[in-house]
Amino acid sequence: MSIDTPPITPQQYEVLHGGGAEAAEIAKQRLSRRRFLRRSMLAVWGISTTASVAGALYLLYPTLSGQFGSTQVVGKKAEFPAASPGQFKIDAAGVFHKPVARTYVVHMSADTKFLLTGAALSDQLSSEQVVKDKDGSYWIALYQRCVHLGCTVPFRDDCESFKCPCHGSHYNVNGEYLDGPAPRSLDRFQLSLNGDDVVVNTGFIDNTVLHPDNTTRLIPVPTIACSAS
Ligand code: FES
Numbered sequence: 001m002s003i004d005t006p007p008i009t010p011q012q013y014e015v016l017h018g019g020g021a022e023a024a025e026i027a028k029q030r031l032s033r034r035r036f037l038r039r040s041m042l043a044v045w046g047i048s049t050t051a052s053v054a055g056a057l058y059l060l061y062p063t064l065s066g067q068f069g070s071t072q073v074v075g076k077k078a079e080f081p082a083a084s085p086g087q088f089k090i091d092a093a094g095v096f097h098k099p100v101a102r103t104y105v106v107h108m109s110a111d112t113k114f115l116l117t118g119a120a121l122s123d124q125l126s127s128e129q130v131v132k133d134k135d136g137s138y139w140i141a142l143y144q145r146c147v148h149l150g151c152t153v154p155f156r157d158d159c160e161s162f163k164c165p166c167h168g169s170h171y172n173v174n175g176e177y178l179d180g181p182a183p184r185s186l187d188r189f190q191l192s193l194n195g196d197d198v199v200v201n202t203g204f205i206d207n208t209v210l211h212p213d214n215t216t217r218l219i220p221v222p223t224i225a226c227s228a229s
Helices: 010-018 021-060 118-127
Strands: 071-076 094-098 103-108 138-143 161-163 177-179 188-194 197-206
Touching (some): 071 103, 103 197, 138 197
Antiparallel strands (some): 103 138, 138 188, 188 197
C-alpha cells in the first residue's frame, strides 16, 4: 500500500465518497498523515546519511585526539626510570607498556653499552627512531604488534626480551630481531620529549628496522635463553 493512500475504514470510505463536511475532514486528516509519513521518511534518510558520512570521515581521518593513530602524551619522564641491559623489568625499570598507545616505551640509561660506536652508532640510532635525552639516556617507542602475523608481543622479564607467544619470534629489549619467523625487527613509533612529557606519535610507524647483523646490532643478545612460554 502506498503512503499516499493510508488505510481507511469502510465507513470512512462511504462518507468520503458521499461528500460533505465530514468527508472534507477525513480527506484533511489523510493529507496530514501523508505529510507526516513523508517527513518521517525524510528524517530517517537524513539521519542515516549523516551517520554514513561521519563513519567515512572517521575511517579517512582516524587521528582523533587521544586515540590510536594520534599523537599522545603517554606520561611524564619521571614515570619511566631508565635501565641498562641486565636490569630491565616491565613497568618498573626501563620498559613500560602503554596499551592505549599500543606501545612499549623503552628508556635505556646513559651508560648502556652499545656494540656500535662513533658515526655507526649515531647513524643507527637516528635511523631506528632512538631519541637521545639531555642526560645521555636513550628513548624508543616500540609498536607492540609482532611483525610476523600481528600478535601482541609481551616483554619477558625472565629473558629480558620480547618473545611472541604465537610462533616464537624473539626480539631484543630495544626491539631488534633475535630469532624466529619475523621478517624484521619490531616497528617503532616516532617519540619526542616535550619538557617533562613523553610524546608518542602513533600515526607514524617506522617499519624499516631490518634484521640486524654484527655490523648493525645495537646492544648484545640476551645471555639467558628464552623458552616458548
Ligand atoms: S605472530 Fe609473532 S611469531 Fe607469529
